[in-house]
Amino acid sequence: MNIGQASRATGVSTKMIRYYESVGLIRPADRTDSNYRDFGERDVRELQFIRRARDLGFSVEEIGQLLSLWRDRARPSREVKAIAQKHVADLDARVAEMQAMADALRTLAKGCAGDDRPDCPILMDLAERDGGVLRVRQKVVRSPNPVYSGVSRTRS
Amino acid sequence: MNIGQASRATGVSTKMIRYYESVGLIRPADRTDSNYRDFGERDVRELQFIRRARDLGFSVEEIGQLLSLWRDRARPSREVKAIAQKHVADLDARVAEMQAMADALRTLAKGCAGDDRPDCPILMDLAERDGGVLRVRQKVVRSPNPVYSGVSRTRS
DNA sequence: TTGAACCTTCCAGTCATGGGAAGGTCAAGC
DNA sequence: GCTTGACCTTCCCATGACTGGAAGGTTCAA
Secondary structure, eight states: OOHHHHHHHHTOOHHHHHHHHHTTSSOOOEEOTTSOEEOOHHHHHHHHHHHHHHHTTOOHHHHHHHHHHHHOTTOOHHHHHHHHHHHHHHHHHHHHHHHHHHHHHHHHHHTOOOSSSOOOHHHHHHHOTTSOTTOOOOOOOBOSSTTSBOBOOOOO | OOHHHHHHHHTOOHHHHHHHHHTTSSOOOEEOTTSOEEOOHHHHHHHHHHHHHHHTTOOHHHHHHHHHHHHOTTOOHHHHHHHHHHHHHHHHHHHHHHHHHHHHHHHHHHTOOOSSSOOOHHHHHHHOTTSOTTOOOOOOOBOSSTTSBOBOOOOO
16 A cells, blocks of 8 residues: 555545654555555554544654554553543643633623724733733643644644 | 843843844844844833733734734724634634543543553544544644643743 | 853754655556 | 656755754953
């Protein structure tokens, strides 16, 4: 199975398959005589695993850990659970922060007429030299992977 | 006021001040004879504005729009409100997505013993070739700026 | 005069991913 | 056998919003 077929079978782009190989997430694929990558059943299953893990927002590094646990028939489920729980905590922290931002902005927008007049509590708050009335400022949390964050983009 | 003082006065790093200048978010600062940047009151106010807007999760592009509206005494509040509301919608979409991920993982983790035994519903779900029981797969939303997303990092 | 604490520009890296160029390979139809 | 187009290969570049560091100039106080 060449890279295009593997991509269609797993929903992982050819670009990403090569990338995952280059960073060592998957082992180098076999090659045909003409130097084409040749994927087998097992490779496809690993790519599907990776795809699912990305859909759950795991970083490539976390996926590497999960993959090696997956490959190890004797792994203790404790380790898998720990990774998952840490990831859940990360997600929850980001959610809380973004909700605080959204709520602050909603409050400001509610007070803004949104018409031809220039008066606007949103700009007034941003101009507050001591941090603004709503004081949303807090720890800003950033992710190892940019999956959560952003403007529409579909994954087939 | 040199760049270090401006940085301390606004909480924006010197690196970022130079970056904002390079991308045209702020106008080029005045220079002293020795080519040091020289910031005035107005520059400091703009940097504080930028800082506040970043704390609310606006992207540099959005901040550019907000800044130019701020500078325009006659701007219609409608435009400001539109930017804010779009940003709120973006935040809400990301929050919903991340909550779905977190909930799916929580469900899986609940069924995982987390002990020495290898059996683990989390890995089993990731291995599902048809997408897993929980089917969290959906549109993945990504942000123009990586502020929301991630692992602890503080902004002074 | 020396040294540290500034400042300057420039270049590179981050993370996961897409875009594209330049060139090799393969299969179908003529 | 030859052309065509759809593949494949590697390589480099770009994204956003930063951080880090090198190499060198400036300022100020001891």
